[in-house]
Amino acid sequence: MKNTFIIEKRTTYDSWGRVTVPIVVALIGYGIVLFARQFLNDGDTYWHIAAGNWMLQNGSVPHADPFSYTAAGAPWVAHEWLSEVLMALAYKAGAWNGIVMLYGATTALAFGLLAHFLRRWLNQPAALVVFVLAAACVSPSLLARPHILVLPIVVLWSAGLFLAKDRGAAPSLLLLPLMLIWANLHSSFVFGLALTLPIALEALVATKVDRARIARSWGVFCAAATGVSLLTPNGWHGLLFPFQVSRMPHLSLIGEWSSTNFQTLGPLELALIAALCIAFSRGIRLPIPRLLTLIVLLHLALQHSRHQMLAGVVGALLLARPLGEAFGGNEQGNASRLASLRWAVVGLACVVLLTALRLAQPLVRTDDRVSPIAALNHVPAEILREPVFNSYDFGGYLIFKNIKPFIDGRIDMYGDDFFADYIVALTPNRVAFERLVEKYGIRWAILSANSTTLDMVDSLPQWRRLYADGVAVVYVRDAPRS
Template sequence: MAVASRTKVYAIVPSPRSPADVIGWLLPGLVLLLFCLKPLGPLKDPDAFWHIAAGKHLMQTGEFVLDDPFGAATEKVWILNQWLPEVLMHWAHTAYGLPGVAWLLSLASLLVGVAVYAACRRRSSALVSALVLAVTFVALSGSLSPRPQLVTFALAAIASSAWLLTREDGRARWWLVPLTWLWACSHGMWFMGPVIGGLVVVGMLLERRVSARQAARLALVPALSVVVAALTPVGPRLFTSPFQVSGVTGMISEWQPPGLTDPGLLAALGLVLVVVVDQVGRRRADWTVVLLTVLALVLAVTWSRTTGLAAVVLAPLAAMAIQRVTRQEAPRIPLRERVAVLVAVVVSLVLAGLLAPATAASPAIGPNGLDAGLARVPTGTVVCNEQSDGGWLMLQHPGLRPTMDTRVELYNVERIRAYLGFVAADPGWQDYADQVGCVYAVLGANAAVVPAMRATGDWQLVDQAGGYALLRSRG
């Protein structure tokens, strides 16, 4: 007689995932896709061209501190304190032309996004991290251009996250010292790493997380970071190079305060507000958070070029603040989210590589229609030009000597004012052309000085195309 089994079989039914969970682990990858593909396009940043030319010159000569070999009117020593990314830009340009530089921009922008995402995700859920990452992207959107400043954005995110970990566990992260050396080889704002570290150490001391002796030991990390910065190929001149621009900052738009309606400023201030509201609701202030927030606020409102940097510094703090509102622990990163992020990274870079040859084959600035005419100008000729086209001339026609470019730290204030008066055809504009020794001029056809030059009879129109005029001195 058969005995019926009383064993029950229980089916394991997976718990249903909420829409927030599904959206959460997908969103970071989508925002990172935006970081990679949004900056892709023809090169239009005037600085990008002379950065490429600088990398090429460095590889040919090995000179890190030199008299400018390109400009006809520069007056100060040129210090190549951003040489590492400039060499990378030169290599990309040599291998693949302007599309190669455009793809390098997509890669660098993506790495900035990954660094910010990692800093936020360590302290918040995927959904919160994606939200803060998206706001940070808005704050950075005006600064994601092919320039070495992208290194500062990425490494500032890494440094901020590392120092917040030190605040939590009290461990000194000595690897920040060699990281600062690489930073000092890449961008003039390398000192942000030691500044962030110093503020965190002071904050930990005020919060009584460490003793004075422990704080002194931790302070060795930013102190040694400053020391190793003097050991780059530029040498101790690295410390004086940022001051070269101090006399002309009033004439540089990116060194002016951002407009109150600037989307980047509003995004950065939104992150500031989140952190401030969180701190107001706490029983006692977290001095580390307060100090970093003050630093970020100063960066956001003082200069346009540092607004995005403010958002990068604040991103992990804002992620922590929002996560606390949810009253949940930040979950570990599940495999599906890791895969989604990895797929987004690979797909976005592949897409950028496929799109770059079509979208970035030609520059978006410069007198490209006058290439043939400029190629016929004798090597070594001094050319009066639009400031924004100086780097373009340095790269596209290295034999010519432009009289103005966006390396404003190499010019005196008087020379810049004389140039502005020349372009505007102010009284005495002829003096500028005589002083710098212009033989040719390539200027916007609608520049006030073009008809004035032709009216004197001393300048002859050689060619005109694409909104530019090429003139030659009859003398």
């Protein structure tokens, strides 16, 4: 009798969690993005909005740089064009409130979907624990940039592949429109294509009969997905783009492309510790294709910190069924439709409340490490039209303000040689800096207030400080005497 009571209580709790957890975590994700100022702490947000505005005004996708003066006309693969158009539309509709609402809704959808799919393989509270670890891996990348807009698609695509494997059938063709959208939102669609291969292999190995049918159906799906991914303004160049970028030797000098730092306890380390503890204590076993996929995810996350998000989300879905089997399987509780409807109404009411609170306090950008607002306001208009030398993080803001930068976040377009020369000049290296000044006819500079280059520029006779604050320092170069 006592055991029956425990089982009933557990089933009731599990049913409750099946409905409420996805809604609660979605609301938390929405609220975090709406009210956390750190979400806008990336200079690339500015130029993404500017690129979207350019496309709306010109009615086309750019294939050459329209923004900088150092790479004007250079080939540019605008692989995030659809994300940038969405960002521009959101900004036109509601300025920065529009941006955070767009990304808040995207994050909420991704979190809710992830919690929902984890629940298909895991009981509560195990599903919630795995979700928290996955969401923690997403947190360092939670910025107003296109990679967040594809997060719900990453969840749906990955879960769709794993569910198809469990059913012993090829993935639904309904996933193909997701690939079409993904390929136009962000270049990470290449990973989605690659993920189909090990899951297809796992499905083939797990099948005891009619393997030819399984191989044929998965092969057709892979071919169709690849074909759909080519339906972008960049065509096959979009497939090659991620590999071309990853081969740039100096890419690791950019924060998000550097190796994961383990000097302080971070989300990835916590997830690894948890995974090791469970694997050794519970004897988790993974099919070889799934194990190899997990190893690749871990390698990507260790190599480039930006891939922690991918490792957290896809890794959670990849491990969900093996974890469910190790912890005694999943008891699918049946929540009533009435209870589901009630929680949906409560969730919608909370969304309306959070949105109203955000709209009641219009989000206004002030000086921060990527927004040298006051500094730029002190530069005379005639100087603004002259070539500038800028800190990397300020490039996006300059483009946003219709000022052609020396460099910005589109490092793939500028090329490795250009970026290497720029880095050498900032070391600081007077000879390298003056070489760039002469080559590009630079008349002024706007540098981060904590830049190591400031003392060098202060020592140059033709340069003088025009303005300085806690964010940026502006220099002007006196015109050479004739």
